[in-house]
Amino acid sequence: MAALLPRGKRLGLGGLSQAPLASPPMSIARVGIVGSGIMGSGIAETAAVSGFEVVLRSRSQSTADATLAAMEKSLNRQVEKGKKTEEERDQALARVTGTSELDALAGCDLVIESVVEDLDVKKALFADLDRITGDDAILATNTSTLPVIEMAMQTGRPDKVCGIHFFNPAPVMSLVEVVRPLTASDETIAAARQFAEACGKTPVEVKDQAGFIVNALLFPYLNNAVRLFEQGVASVADIDSAMKGGCGFPMGPFALLDLVGLDTSLAILDALYDEFKDPNYAAMPLLRRMVTAQQLGRKSGQGFLDYRK
């Protein structure tokens, strides 16, 4: 089984003690993250806090810098709440480099892409990552629904490609889905599981099928909430209240759609529908029209709820 040794921990920076491992055949110390949206930045923060060196690649240096500034703000909040010390914050920030150069990922042992949910974009990226990174590097996707095998087959190392799917907000949610395409080796899956555990997460393994576990179950529910609203059965506020109060969910379906992003939610439903042709996955017309209107949820300031005040 692959052994995983975050560099910070090796140098005693991570603060966690780790029993010596007999003879590690593989070591993940430096993690590349491609994409600095909600998920990419959350995964970068999670990995840095967990002792990994992180190279965060954004399309422009200014976005990379802004993401690092937002990460500092998030860590500052945790210091204020007494959940982290100033030293832990500073060490985590010192482990992260922001860049616009894809070539800066050359020395990474693991790269996780979290760019737009567009298969053509991801396929081109995997071909580039295959060229740039060392032969032993694991290449992973944080896709919610797209076929991991399509990305794996763009590389000369399909055995070293898998899905590592975090949940939003990544620093908080404890689950990681480790997605096994037909080509992945047991070593790759074991290393991905170990990486998730080293990030303090609980990994579950799942077949490379659209929606994996969580989104295959979650999105029909979210879509049906939009249906109820479109049918005039109840208001957004009352549907959210009902699911919080009646089911103990931490947030209602509309607050969750806005958190995930309506564009991402629509892309997930479309990918599920493409794969299964199940009417349960057919996105509600209102959702599609809100995306066209650029009402994307929290990130645009307006979705089913209004965040502009």
Ligand code: 3HC
């Ligand atoms: N980064 C870091 N920490 C955050 C955070 C963020 N973005 N958002 C919230 N937190 C922390 C807060 O600091 C707080 O910590 P504390 O209690 O120790 O002080 C804790 O999380 C709770 O936050 P709040 O008190 O601000 O607010 P809530 O209690 O309402 O919790 C929530 C917010 C964690 C988002 C909670 O509402 C929740 O769990 N919602 C469900 C989220 C969910 O279902 N996510 C999965 C979406 S599906 C998905 O991601 C799949 C993808 O493919 C689309």
